[in-house]
Amino acid sequence: MPDGSQAPRSLFFYTPSTAAAAVFTAAYALLTLGHLYLTWKYKSWTTSGMLPFTALAFTAGFAVRVFCSFHDTHAKAFIATQFILYATAPLLELANAHILGRILYYVPYLSPIHPGRVLSSFLMLSFSVEILNALGVMQSIVGTIVQDKAREDAASRVKTGNALMKASLILQLSFALLLVGLGAVFQFRCFRRGIRTSKVNMPLLGVYLSMLLVTARTVYRTVEHFAFENLTAASLASSMPPVVLRFEWYFYVFEAAVLFLAVAVFVVLHPRRWLPLHKTTYLAQDGVTELEGPGWNDKRPFIVTLCDPFNLVGLLSRTPRGANGGDRPFWESNGYVFKKGPGRSGGESTEEGLGAQGTEDAA
Numbered sequence: 001m002p003d004g005s006q007a008p009r010s011l012f013f014y015t016p017s018t019a020a021a022a023v024f025t026a027a028y029a030l031l032t033l034g035h036l037y038l039t040w041k042y043k044s045w046t047t048s049g050m051l052p053f054t055a056l057a058f059t060a061g062f063a064v065r066v067f068c069s070f071h072d073t074h075a076k077a078f079i080a081t082q083f084i085l086y087a088t089a090p091l092l093e094l095a096n097a098h099i100l101g102r103i104l105y106y107v108p109y110l111s112p113i114h115p116g117r118v119l120s121s122f123l124m125l126s127f128s129v130e131i132l133n134a135l136g137v138m139q140s141i142v143g144t145i146v147q148d149k150a151r152e153d154a155a156s157r158v159k160t161g162n163a164l165m166k167a168s169l170i171l172q173l174s175f176a177l178l179l180v181g182l183g184a185v186f187q188f189r190c191f192r193r194g195i196r197t198s199k200v201n202m203p204l205l206g207v208y209l210s211m212l213l214v215t216a217r218t219v220y221r222t223v224e225h226f227a228f229e230n231l232t233a234a235s236l237a238s239s240m241p242p243v244v245l246r247f248e249w250y251f252y253v254f255e256a257a258v259l260f261l262a263v264a265v266f267v268v269l270h271p272r273r274w275l276p277l278h279k280t281t282y283l284a285q286d287g288v289t290e291l292e293g294p295g296w297n298d299k300r301p302f303i304v305t306l307c308d309p310f311n312l313v314g315l316l317s318r319t320p321r322g323a324n325g326g327d328r329p330f331w332e333s334n335g336y337v338f339k340k341g342p343g344r345s346g347g348e349s350t351e352e353g354l355g356a357q358g359t360e361d362a363a
Contacts, residue, residue: 010073011068011072011073011075012072012078012248013245013246014246014247014248015069015072016065016068016069016248017069018066020248020256021062021066021068024058024062024252024256024260025059025062025063025066027260028055028058028260028263029059031055031059031263031267032052032055034267035048035051035052035055035266036052038267038270038272039051039052042270042272042277043277044270044271044272044277047099047271047275048095048099048266048270048272050091050094050098051095051263051266054091054092054095054263057087057088057091058088058263060084061081061084062081062085062256064080064081064084065081068081086136086165086168087134088259089214089218089259090126090129090175092214092259092262092263093122093172093175093176093179093214094119094122094123094126096179096211097118097119097123097126097179098118098119099203099206099271100183101118102115102203102275102279103186103200103203103204103207103271103275104118104186105279105282106199106200106275106276106279106282107186107190107200107282107283108282108293108329109285109329109331109332110189110190111186115279118182122175122178122179126175128171129171129172129175132164132167132168132171135161135164136161136162136163136164136166136167166222166225169218169221169222169225172214173218173222176211176215176218179207179211180207180208180212183204183207183208186204187200187201187204193285193287194287194338194339195283195338196287197283199274199275199283200274200283202269202273202274203274205269206265206266206268206269206270206271209262209265209269210263210265210266213258213259213261214262216254216258217254217258217262220244220255220258223244224244224245224250227245228245278292280292280293280294280295281293282331284336285334285338286337286338286339287339289336291334291336293330294330
């Protein structure tokens with residue numbers, strides 16, 4: 001409600017705004033159409049196909065919230081909108097991870113990790129986040145719904161649910177830090193070797209901006225859950241809940257608008273505007289020429305690459321290329337050299353792109 005007073009019997013702490021929910025439903029629907037068009041235009045279903053799906057999921061979540069604005073005691077609708085909105089943010093992080101992996105394929109010799117394992121590695125983390133989200137939302141909402149009938153059980157459920165959701169949010173923050181850190185290490189390597197093309201920097205900028213916005217939303221949700229932690233039916237009867245829970249505009253500013261911008265970033269900075277159509281096309285060491293390669297070759301078993309995407313075993317054992325880490329990388333025989341930094345002469349190999357190829361004995 002505008003004055004921040006509690007709405008009696010509402011499953012929210014306020015009466016949800018119909019107009020705001022409808023505006024964001026329409027905005028996300030337009031964003032879905034925009035991303036569908038761009039994905040079709042650039043033929044980038046394998047690169048950015050998760051973006052229209054993510055926007056569509058947000059559209060569904062806010063559409064259900066419109067229904068909730070007329071029926072704020074409808075338990076199933078309340079559960080649906082909460083679950084959809086909580087579950088979709090990690091999917092957006094996963095979409096960013098997929099785009100980052102696609103960027104790493106473009107400059108494979110400087111990738112700190114097997115590009116194809118970026119998505120699979122972060123997928124496991126995202127799956128854990130989604131499980132915690134689902135369990136946490138269900139426990140919290142069931143506790144809220146039954147609080148008038150069994151206050152002790154309700155308080156226990158709400159406490160458990162919020163603990164699970166806080167763990168989920170902390171995992172999301174870790175996800176963001178790891179993803180941005182991976183991109184930063186890669187970009188630093190490119191900068192040091194003289195590869196400063198917009199074909200690398202602009203897609204990375206899109207990932208950075210999107211992840212910054214997703215992280216801002218996650219911080220807001222974390223603060224919200226810490227505020228909600230000690231809130232019970234008894235405390236609500238004697239005092240007002242914290243302002244972050246009491247005013248709906250916090251949700252629309254730090255959740256709805258921020259996540260909208262996080263998805264909309266890729267309308268302007270769509271990765272296919274700079275990256276080639278096929279991931280086998282890569283940038284030569286001169287930072288200008290594009291070549292067609294055979295694709296990343298990693299002869300280790302899939303489960304090994306999944307559990308050890310950075311090839312730490314190879315780094316520690318100093319396993320030569322061609323033993324367990326696969327054949328010598330295809331880029332070492334393409335005839336191109338770096339403009340600056342180590343490896344400028346044709347006889348030196350790239351030592352930084354060790355994600356899955358293993359290491360080479362020091363000369």
